Amino acid sequence: MSELVTLTIDNREVKAAPGTSVLRAALDNGIYVPHLCDHKDLTSVGVCRVCLVEIEGRRPTVSCMTPVEEGMVVHTASEDLDKTRKINLELLVLNHDYDCQNCAQNSKCQLQDLTRYIGIDEERINAMRDPDLSWDLDQSNPYYLRDMNRCVRCGICVRTCEEVQGDECIDFAFRGIETTISVLGDKEILDSTCTTCGECVVRCPVGALVPRNAIEPTYEVETVCPFCGCGCGILVGARGDKIVSSRGIPDYPSSGGSLCVKGRYGLGFVNSPERLTTPLIRKDGELVEASWEEALSLVAEKLGQYKGDQFATIASAKCTVEDNYVIQKFTRAVMGTNNIDHCARL
Amino acid sequence: MAGLAITLGSGAMTNTIAEVGDAACIIVAGSSTTDAHPIIGYQVKKAVRQGAKLIVVNPQEVPLVRFSDIFLQIKPGSDVALLMGMAKVIVEAGLHDREYIEERCENFEEFRESLKEYTPEFVSDITGVPWDKITEAAKMYAENNPASILYCMGITQHSHGTDNVMAISNLGLITGNIGRVSGGVNPLRGQNNVQGSCDMGSLPNVYTGYQQVANTDARQKFEKAWGVPLSGDPGLTHTEIFDAAYTGEIKALYLVGENPVLTESNAAHATEAMKRLDFFVVQDIFLNETAQLADVVLPAASLMEKNGTTVNTERRVQRVRKVIEPVGDAKPDWWIVSAIANEMGAEGFAFNSAEEIFNEIASVTPSYAGITYERLEEGSIQWPCPTEDHPGTPILHTGKFNTPSGKGKLMALEYRPSEECCDFDYPLILTTERNLYQYHSTMTRYSDGLDLLSGGEHIKINPSDAEKLGINDGDLVEVKSRRGDLKVKAKITRRSQEGVVSLGFHFSECPTNLLTSSALDPLAKTPETKVCAITIQKA
Numbered sequence: 076m077s078e079l080v081t082l083t084i085d086n087r088e089v090k091a092a093p094g095t096s097v098l099r100a101a102l103d104n105g106i107y108v109p110h111l112c113d114h115k116d117l118t119s120v121g122v123c124r125v126c127l128v129e130i131e132g133r134r135p136t137v138s139c140m141t142p143v144e145e146g147m148v149v150h151t152a153s154e155d156l157d158k159t160r161k162i163n164l165e166l167l168v169l170n171h172d173y174d175c176q177n178c179a180q181n182s183k184c185q186l187q188d189l190t191r192y193i194g195i196d197e198e199r200i201n202a203m204r205d206p207d208l209s210w211d212l213d214q215s216n217p218y219y220l221r222d223m224n225r226c227v228r229c230g231i232c233v234r235t236c237e238e239v240q241g242d243e244c245i246d247f248a249f250r251g252i253e254t255t256i257s258v259l260g261d262k263e264i265l266d267s268t269c270t271t272c273g274e275c276v277v278r279c280p281v282g283a284l285v286p287r288n289a290i291e292p293t294y295e296v297e298t299v300c301p302f303c304g305c306g307c308g309i310l311v312g313a314r315g316d317k318i319v320s321s322r323g324i325p326d327y328p329s330s331g332g333s334l335c336v337k338g339r340y341g342l343g344f345v346n347s348p349e350r351l352t353t354p355l356i357r358k359d360g361e362l363v364e365a366s367w368e369e370a371l372s373l374v375a376e377k378l379g380q381y382k383g384d385q386f387a388t389i390a391s392a393k394c395t396v397e398d399n400y401v402i403q404k405f406t407r408a409v410m411g412t413n414n415i416d417h418c419a420r421l
Numbered sequence: 422m423a424g425l426a427i428t429l430g431s432g433a434m435t436n437t438i439a440e441v442g443d444a445a446c447i448i449v450a451g452s453s454t455t456d457a458h459p460i461i462g463y464q465v466k467k468a469v470r471q472g473a474k475l476i477v478v479n480p481q482e483v484p485l486v487r488f489s490d491i492f493l494q495i496k497p498g499s500d501v502a503l504l505m506g507m508a509k510v511i512v513e514a515g516l517h518d519r520e521y522i523e524e525r526c527e528n529f530e531e532f533r534e535s536l537k538e539y540t541p542e543f544v545s546d547i548t549g550v551p552w553d554k555i556t557e558a559a560k561m562y563a564e565n566n567p568a569s570i571l572y573c574m575g576i577t578q579h580s581h582g583t584d585n586v587m588a589i590s591n592l593g594l595i596t597g598n599i600g601r602v603s604g605g606v607n608p609l610r611g612q613n614n615v616q617g618s619c620d621m622g623s624l625p626n627v628y629t630g631y632q633q634v635a636n637t638d639a640r641q642k643f644e645k646a647w648g649v650p651l652s653g654d655p656g657l658t659h660t661e662i663f664d665a666a667y668t669g670e671i672k673a674l675y676l677v678g679e680n681p682v683l684t685e686s687n688a689a690h691a692t693e694a695m696k697r698l699d700f701f702v703v704q705d706i707f708l709n710e711t712a713q714l715a716d717v718v719l720p721a722a723s724l725m726e727k728n729g730t731t732v733n734t735e736r737r738v739q740r741v742r743k744v745i746e747p748v749g750d751a752k753p754d755w756w757i758v759s760a761i762a763n764e765m766g767a768e769g770f771a772f773n774s775a776e777e778i779f780n781e782i783a784s785v786t787p788s789y790a791g792i793t794y795e796r797l798e799e800g801s802i803q804w805p806c807p808t809e810d811h812p813g814t815p816i817l818h819t820g821k822f823n824t825p826s827g828k829g830k831l832m833a834l835e836y837r838p839s840e841e842c843c844d845f846d847y848p849l850i851l852t853t854e855r856n857l858y859q860y861h862s863t864m865t866r867y868s869d870g871l872d873l874l875s876g877g878e879h880i881k882i883n884p885s886d887a888e889k890l891g892i893n894d895g896d897l898v899e900v901k902s903r904r905g906d907l908k909v910k911a912k913i914t915r916r917s918q919e920g921v922v923s924l925g926f927h928f929s930e931c932p933t934n935l936l937t938s939s940a941l942d943p944l945a946k947t948p949e950t951k952v953c954a955i956t957i958q959k960a
């Protein structure tokens with residue numbers, strides 16, 4: 076670890092690792108600097124230009140693109156800065172469809188934070204608005220919605236797709252005020268190479284990319300994805316007796332906080348109405364519901380007649396370590412055979 | 422995973438997932454990583470962005486090919502020829518790591534002798550890949566260190582899968598890549614807890630931690646721990662169990678969380694076998710196609726409804742925690758099986774929690790001995806972890822190998838063709854593949870939306886084959902093998918090479934494994950679902 080750099084932000088002395096941007100140094104030390112297009116997991120690009128700060132001895136600078144330096148003196152607020160930020164913000168929201176009450180991002184939205192800080196002049200914006208410019212809501216994906224009328228063209232989704240998921244499913248399209256994010260050939264997202272990993276959805280700072288039918292969980296539990304051998308760490312949210320959400324555990328050792336479509340959106344099977352909820356016993360050729368007592372005593376009695384090598388167990392790689400231990404112990408110690416395998420070979 | 426156990430002494434992934442991103446060269450063989458192991462796919466793409474070389478070995482043009490420097494589109498089943506050919510290039514060009522081989526490996530001379538057989542003509546003829554390209558790939562792998570090899574079912578699901586794995590291990594050993602950061606040979610395990618199930622001895626020949634049932638010391642240890650006499654004869658494997666049920670030697674079967682009606686290769690045979698059982702218990706979370714054949718069906722809790730641990734493909738033991746109560750009367754699998762054991766009057770099943778079971782596991786399993794739930798609260802641990810102050814083992818074989826001699830064993834290998842070959846009646850080769858949105862069997866199908874994203878099942882055919890057969894994109898076709906037939910829609914794509922078609926195996930509407938072969942790898946007993954001769958016609 077190299078030495079920390081010491082600098083002054085708004086008259087407070089802060090320390091940061093070399094290479095940290097002035098923006099991150101401020102945010103990490105609890106000093107809010109308005110920002111939109113910067114994300115801690117991604118490279119900085121400095122396109123929204125609302126994170127401007129004054130550094131003594133320099134012209135106003137985009138703080139996300141400026142690395143900290145020893146002895147730097149930074150001011151994050153001034154009248155000049157406010158003015159410039161306001162103009163920059165207005166350019167971003169010219170055609171923004173402000174309907175916070177009906178927006179899934181309401182209260183978590185970074186544009187709201189910005190607007191609160193900088194303020195906008197609604198009349199001026201309305202005067203500049205192009206009433207004909209609106210995009211269709213893309214509802215093609217079963218797990219998330221794309222509403223480009225709320226996009227602030229920060230490019231976080233484009234960089235996420237490239238830098239986190241490693242693909243380039245989406246990109247900027249058109250120019251100037253018509254700039255938007257689109258999939259190749261301006262098709263619907265479902266017809267693209269998008270794998271629905273949802274990484275861009277969790278990073279979009281506004282309500283342009285939002286999960287469908289999102290329900291806020293009342294509590295979350297740290298556990299492991301039930302699908303593949305990557306074993307990503309997930310935070311599963313529940314409300315009442317239902318699973319309602321899932322997100323990556325930040326900085327998890329195997330997955331680093333990322334997930335794929337299955338771990339993020341695929342847990343619906345748990346609350347499927349088709350789940351087995353009671354033992355079933357075959358009577359007169361039909362499987363009928365039974366109590367645990369009845370089922371356990373029938374199985375115990377029957378298995379008692381087939382001890383030894385006429386018995387076999389197929390265990391499951393979907394079950395836990397503890398489940399598998401008990402199952403093989405039962406097969407070997409109670410049923411007296413090593414006839415046990417699971418689908419590892421498949 | 423018998424191959425690596427022989428050559429290195431452990432069948433597991435040698436390195437961690439996070440290290441993949443920092444490799445200088447990656448070979449991805451027989452794995453559609455972005456589909457089957459998406460997070461590892463992210464790491465591969467990250468490495469490429471950082472300048473790593475990527476070599477993809479696969480009969481199909483998998484999505485990672487787009488990011489690769491070299492794509493070796495081999496004929497199905499020709500892996501040994503390709504990998505030994507690459508080894509030949511490396512040794513002949515003097516790019517092997519002499520010091521490492523001298524110090525850490527054995528059997529080099531015999532191995533070197535066996536490379537003679539792999540002449541350029543022979544290898545390119547069998548693999549269908551020009552020798553130049555193979556040379557280039559071999560040099561790229563040998564010259565860019567550290568280099569990691571990732572492989573999956575495309576390597577193991579063959580009648581010579583063990584040979585394939587040993588050929589991969591040869592490459593890792595001669596270049597000195599095993600035991601170093603971001604190198605290694607890395608089998609990617611499919612389901613969430615394949616590693617843990619193997620570790621726990623849900624296998625016919627081993628107790629927990631790969632202690633052999635045929636070894637008297639190990640058996641006596643478990644007899645003492647469990648207080649009962651145990652059988653020293655290794656049991657039947659998965660495929661053998663179904664064969665024995667078919668012939669009536671197995672009369673009762675207890676099947677947990679599997680759906681062989683869909684997933685077993687040669688599924689019609691397995692289905693008939695299950696029908697012939699005297700007594701058949703299925704324990705699952707859904708009443709799937711297989712459960713419908715059972716005499717008793719027991720409702721299991723899902724992974725979101727119980728406590729425990731699972732072990733991911735990098736040997737990482739991690740805590741699974743209960744999020745909600747089990748639906749209805751469903752119970753954790755360990756609870757159900759313990760209750761049956763208790764009902765049968767057995768001792769040693771009075772478990773009240775997953776943690777109690779884990780403590781018993783740690784007491785009989787050296788590689789888990791240092792792991793406790795308390796430690797897992799702090800974070801996951803990679804086995805082996807022999808003592809409570811041991812930090813766990815991210816990279817295997819750093820000092821020595823787990824083989825009896827402590828050395829990595831180089832293997833002289835002979836190329837053997839796949840059991841099943843094409844002929845006049847069955848002129849095309851079928852391989853099975855995975856789809857990102859579905860996971861082996863039916864669990865994902867009950868999550869709304871994943872089905873829509875996967876776009877249904879298609880058989881993927883190369884345009885020139887399609888033209889010869891008069892098949893258009895979207896046509897319904899009839900696919901026949903020597904074992905069965907099915908109907909499915911055709912998708913015409915250049916991702917399939919000429920003469921090779923592919924199908925997934927997730928959908929009950931299209932039970933692919935009706936077609937596939939159960940010819941077995943002699944050591945690992947893995948059925949050959951990756952190579953099967955078929956014929957196609959318009960339905």
Ligand code: SF4
Binds near residue numbers: 180184281
């Ligand atoms: S994106 Fe933010 S500002 Fe825009 S409508 Fe939604 S909540 Fe309001």
Ligand code: SF4
Binds near residue numbers: 227230231232233
């Ligand atoms: S969709 Fe969201 S993340 Fe993407 S550019 Fe628009 S606002 Fe930014």
Ligand code: SF4
Binds near residue numbers: 244
């Ligand atoms: S969901 Fe994932 S794959 Fe799709 S556009 Fe977003 S980041 Fe890219």
Ligand code: SF4
Binds near residue numbers: 304338
């Ligand atoms: S989130 Fe995706 S990659 Fe991660 S464990 Fe689950 S299925 Fe595998």
